[in-house]
Amino acid sequence: MALKITVIGTGYLGATHAAAMAELGYEVLGLDVLPEKIEMLRRGEVPMYEPGLEELLRRHVAGIEGSTGRLRFTTSYEEVGAFGDVHFVCVNTPQKHGEYACDMSYVESAFDALAPHLTRPALVVGKSTVPVGSAARLAERLAAHAPAGADVELAWNPEFLREGFAVQDTLHPDRIVVGVTGERAEALLREVYTTPVAEGAPFVVTDYPTAELVKTSANSFLATKISFINAMAEVCEAAGADVAKLAEAIGYDERIGKKFLRAGIGFGGGCLPKDLRAFMARAGELGVDQALTFLREIDSINMRRRGHMVEMARDAVGGGFLGKRVAVLGATFKPDSDDVRDSPALNVAGQIHLQGGQVTVYDPKGMANARRLFPTLGYADSALDAVHGADVVLHLTEWREFRDLDPAKLAEVASERRILDGRNALDAALWRKAGWTYRAMGRPSA
Ligand code: UGA
Secondary structure: OOOEEEEEEHHHHHHEEEHHHOOOOEEEEOOOHHHHHHHHOOOOOOOOOOOHHHHHHHHEOOOOOOOOOOOOEEHHHHHHHHHHEEEEHHHHHHHOOOOOOEEEHHHHHHHHHHHHOOOOOOEEEEEEOOOHHHHHHHHHHHHHHHHOOEEEEEEEEEOOOOOHHHHHHHHHOEEEEOOOOOHHHHHHHHHOOOHHHHOOOOEEEEHHHHHHHHHHHHHHHHHHHHHHHHHHHHHHHOOOOOOOHHHHHOOOOOOOOOOEEEEEEOOOOOOOOHHHHHHHHHHOOOOOOOHOOOHHHHHHHHHHHHHHHHHHHHHHOOOOOOOOOOEEEOOOOOOOOOOOOOOHHHHHHHHHHHHEEEEEEEEOOOOHHHHHHHOOOOEOOOOOHOOOOOOOEEEEOOOOOHHHEEEEHHHHOOOOOEEEEEOOOOHHHHHHOOEEEEEEEEOOOO
8 A cells, every 4th residue: 555645834845745745656635734825725826936836736636627636735633643654744943033043833733733643553754954852852752642652653854955946856855864763764764755766866864863963964064155155255355356256166176066156145045044043052052062153153254245235235326325226136035936034135125225225126926025024115016117217236136037137228227327246147248238337246356
């Protein structure tokens, strides 16, 4: 009999995981505590913008014409407990208000709600990003509250998907990491992931704490790479060098690699910033805070980028924002997403607004979320409208749409032809040809 799978939590991670499991051929039941989210998913609608996800979902959601019918949704833990052989917990772990530590309350309530319904043998698999030590604690809680007792096991299987590539990363992961305490859990997870493993995805078996740490250390490493190149950008600014060339040149060394060396206004989003901070908080609890003090520096280099962009913009408009119009291209924390959580672009827009600038933002997919978070900013329906009458244009999220813009057209409507590239992604020569003063971060001479 094929395994029956449940997915608890239907955010980015859960919605994608549920659809991917159905794609791999399993019967899947997804759960969320928000009934309106479940209603949307049942109609085959995704509550966020993620390329390819809606198509994948519609291919499997029961009741949609032509679908396999393998994917259903519910709000009932009782139904989940009765249905599943393997339960994936995919709820989020945001940063706690006013603290560095992560908020485990969603994970804890998911486990507490699920446990009493585990009346038959089952494997619970945590995918949420949690502080090291959580899995061991949650395993004890399961053992104490699951009626099936020792027939219920826990595994930790961190997720490495990137927003914008969630479907691809879930169906074709570059590695599968499982933290287990027994062979049965390992065997079940090997079965779940038969297809990607057959395609060559490495399957790494560890204990709980190692699996938990793999996730936080991977994100810390990525953040470190970005802040490293941004620190080099600061030096390049002072020394008259070009950080993009520098990144290219060091990237040819395979030990360094080209990826994640794009200098600009730095990292944001729902993962990297809060994972760094939660990791530092946890290291403190473990008495090894010294081991991670460098992450504080990574965080501050990153936050400094946003301030630096504001300064560059202020200089560009003559030293003060009062009475100046600023066009902001991009609101999301990265392209191909509608996610504005801790977005460097919106942070810069907000700072300029607070300093008296008249800011108009345009983003291809993030407008609704941006409006909700920063209702006091101005918004335009297109890049052209945003640039209309602008004294300076800031390119802050590297959407393809912005690279495809015609600088000559924008030049006709802008008040001043000044563009600051906060992502080092535009074709400088093209903009200059159309009469713009182009300036990028970490490339004073470029
Ligand atoms: C990140 C990790 O890349 C995933 O592997 C991980 O699974 C995920 O967090 C998570 O913990 O769930 P994501 O938040 O989607 O994924 O975003 P990234 O692609 O890592 O980008 C993060 C930020 O870094 C963005 O704001 C991006 O603009 C910025 N960035 C990225 C740079 O400034 N420079 C670069 O060279 C690369």
